Amino acid sequence: MAKSRSSFVCQACGAVTSRWQGRCDACGDWNTIVEELTDSGVGAGPKSAKAGGRATNLVPLSGETESAARVVTGMAEFDRVTGGGFVKGSALLVGGDPGIGKSTLLLQSAAALANRGKRVIYVSGEEAVAQVRLRAQRLGLGEANVMLAAETNVEIILATLENGPVPDLVIIDSIQTLWTDRVDSSPGTVTQVRTSAQALTRFAKKSGAAVVLVGHVTKDGQIAGPRVVEHMVDAVLYFEGDASHTFRILRAVKNRYGATDEIGVFAMTELGLEQVLNPSALFLDQRDDDATGSAVFAGMEGTRPLLIEIQALVAPSPLGTPRRAVVGWDSSRLSMVLAVLETRCGVRIGANDIYLNVAGGLKINEPAADLAVAAALISSLTGSPLPKDSVYFGEISLAGGIRPVAHGSIRLREAQKLGFKSVCTGRLGTADKSTGLEVSEFTALADLVGRIAANGKPREAPRDEW
Ligand code: TYD
Ligand code: MG
Numbered sequence: 406m407a408k409s410r411s412s413f414v415c416q417a418c419g420a421v422t423s424r425w426q427g428r429c430d431a432c433g434d435w436n437t438i439v440e441e442l443t444d445s446g447v448g449a450g451p452k453s454a455k456a457g458g459r460a461t462n463l464v465p466l467s468g469e470t471e472s473a474a475r476v477v478t479g480m481a482e483f484d485r486v487t488g489g490g491f492v493k494g495s496a497l498l499v500g501g502d503p504g505i506g507k508s509t510l511l512l513q514s515a516a517a518l519a520n521r522g523k524r525v526i527y528v529s530g531e532e533a534v535a536q537v538r539l540r541a542q543r544l545g546l547g548e549a550n551v552m553l554a555a556e557t558n559v560e561i562i563l564a565t566l567e568n569g570p571v572p573d574l575v576i577i578d579s580i581q582t583l584w585t586d587r588v589d590s591s592p593g594t595v596t597q598v599r600t601s602a603q604a605l606t607r608f609a610k611k612s613g614a615a616v617v618l619v620g621h622v623t624k625d626g627q628i629a630g631p632r633v634v635e636h637m638v639d640a641v642l643y644f645e646g647d648a649s650h651t652f653r654i655l656r657a658v659k660n661r662y663g664a665t666d667e668i669g670v671f672a673m674t675e676l677g678l679e680q681v682l683n684p685s686a687l688f689l690d691q692r693d694d695d696a697t698g699s700a701v702f703a704g705m706e707g708t709r710p711l712l713i714e715i716q717a718l719v720a721p722s723p724l725g726t727p728r729r730a731v732v733g734w735d736s737s738r739l740s741m742v743l744a745v746l747e748t749r750c751g752v753r754i755g756a757n758d759i760y761l762n763v764a765g766g767l768k769i770n771e772p773a774a775d776l777a778v779a780a781a782l783i784s785s786l787t788g789s790p791l792p793k794d795s796v797y798f799g800e801i802s803l804a805g806g807i808r809p810v811a812h813g814s815i816r817l818r819e820a821q822k823l824g825f826k827s828v829c830t831g832r833l834g835t836a837d838k839s840t841g842l843e844v845s846e847f848t849a850l851a852d853l854v855g856r857i858a859a860n861g862k863p864r865e866a867p868r869d870e871w
Contacts, residue, residue, distance in 0.1 A: 414441045414595045419633040441596045442589035473662050476573050478514045482680040486655050488663015491615035496606040500620045501644035507619050511576050516549035523573035530557040530582030544677040559585040559601045572614045579619040602634040696793050698785030702777035703796040703816035710819035714764040717781035722758040733763025749805025750851040773810040775801040783854050787861030796820045799831040805850050807831035
């Protein structure tokens, strides 16, 4: 037995320190450092790693290589996100909040593959076999030829997988429940998660099976999330959505075998997840028919595009100091947009009560939302509904101009994918506009204001605002 050594590992970011401290220096989180015991250091590699190396063959970069062999599930929305099916010999991480539907999604794709005659093994560390069976029956997949196991020990899982023909697909649900004999820390800690993920990734490479790891993430990152696993696997998909809504979005954030700006849209029903082949219908369904004061912002969350509805209500104020209520956006940013509308565009809006809401409970930090906010405000002020199939993005400058923002082409592609037809923005520059969207590029905010106001109807009790 190797000598045990303890180290202090941040459960949020995986940074290692030599002593305990209240705050992690690497990520700044409090109370995330936990003592972990490891035998030969964190994430112990093979014992023989320092034994005399054998030379490897060097090959030229140019050369013929056949494209990656894939296992296609036949669920079009899923296959689109993976880039055309699971790649043999690769490891894929599916992350998401607990209860969002990861197990359901993977059980359905496992059954779809098994029905195509593939060998599929589903290892559940969270649920007993009976629970998985019950769920499969409820989903109408009870007859699918998926092999089940309820196991959490990595060595036993590997021995099981190596026994018998190589599976086409292995699903491990979830990586947080696994533990390996090789390290002493408890299941769910960064060291266990990382060592287990390493072992399973190695199995995928060695055997040629596609391995899917399920991982829970929590918003505050308190539990050892799958983030430490992200750099080990070939693809990372996130399954997200609001638990109070039915729709779920599967998004690739990393993919060594395909594009990362693909999304798959599903709806959670009593019969499991249904593919939504026309997501814009679902998305627009939730918007009110009278779109006055509502603008769709084509935003980015990190590297991910996201379309978000921004709602504004501008109402005459009986108060000396009008009310400003903002949910999901920065209120000083709202003051800035209002000031620019007043002074640069001649819009008398300041004396009104103003309510601004980002639909769906999201919080936006991007300055690119300025234009959508301004459009929603003007639309509400003038009673002029914005076109329902239009998206807005652009940063407003204090001089009243509209500045271009980054990732124009990703935003356009997302809007087009979700069924939108036109876009209002600043200058797009070199962004790829070949999406079929009708693009209106504005350099001055006043031009957009004029265009929206021209469709407006006068208020019932006109108040000399214009
Ligand atoms: P699950 O796949 O267990 O989530 P995860 O593995 O991500 O934790 O799904 C959990 C939720 O999905 C649960 O709250 C119930 C709901 N659900 C349905 O609405 N319909 C269904 O057919 C199934 C199987 C689950
Ligand atoms: Mg689950």
